[in-house]
Amino acid sequence: MKNFLLAPSILSANFAKLGEDIKKVILAGCDMIHYDVMDNHYVSNLTMGPIILKSLKKYGISIPIDVHIMAKPVDNLIKQFIKIGVDYISFHPETSKNIYNTIQIIKKNGCKVGIAINPYTSLNCLDYIMNEIDMILIMSVNPGLEGQKFMPFILNKLNYVNKLIKKNNSNILLEVDGGVKINNISKIAKTGVDIFVFGSEIFKKNNYNKIIYKIKKKLKKIKN
Known part of the structure; x- marks a missing residue:
């Protein structure tokens, strides 16, 4: 069975008890933490910077962290x-003066590189x-605002990127972010996604374990 990974976006967590809330979701079985960085410039929202993440690391958050800038x-x-x-x-191609140079900054320091693609952004930047x-992060909503619905046409985009990865015989992970719910995860998983970013679907529930x-359980039924 494919090894699907769950990455809760802590943007939806309880910020009054952020460290505690993250530890709860980790104990419930999540695989990595998705950390959204927004500047109220490239996207119309302002979120967290390096200082908060540094505090979380000191608090003892040690599972893989996926920073989406x-x-x-x-x-x-x-x-x-x-x-x-x-x-x-992960960064968006539009935010870099030189994509190749930005990639090298990440790689030479031992981090893994993700390219984030907005819903209406061309995939030509991957060529x-x-x-x-x-990693390739496909946004299934317009970045910047919480609670948006998954855009159905993104299923075709995910299928295309999955085929592109296989064509290159690559170990690139395919990640999806935005509007992922328990009632649509099965059809999303069938496109070849490896990592699912969840926000309110997990953090707005009373019982993370459940x-x-x-x-x-839904993902166990998927065959890829």
Whole structure:
């Protein structure tokens, strides 16, 4: 069976008890933490920076952390997160003056590189970097706002990217972010997705163990 990974986005967590809330979701069975960075410039929202993540690391959050940077310019922020010690850093091509140079900043410091693609962004940016990256993050909503619905046409985009990865005989992970729910995860999983980012579907529930168990039960039925 394919090894699906669950990555709760802590943007939906209880910020009054952020460290505690994250530990609860980890104990419930999630595989990694998705950390959204927004600057109220590239996207119309303002969220967390490196200082909060540094505090969470000190608090004892030690599972893989996937930092998704929605900010422009991006290179300096990347360097700050690298110092903290994260596992994945994803950035949007539009936020970089030179995509190749930004990728190298991440790689040379031992982090894995993710390229984040907005719903209406062309996939042409992947043509020359497939051998340089570790993950492709497909946004299934417009970035910046919580609680949006999954855009159905993204299923075709996910299928296409999955075929592109297989064509390149690559170990690139395919991640999806936005509107992922228990009632649509099965059809999303069939496109070849490896990592599912969840927000309110997990953090707005009273029982993390129960909802994560239900999600994993659904995924166990998927054959890829």
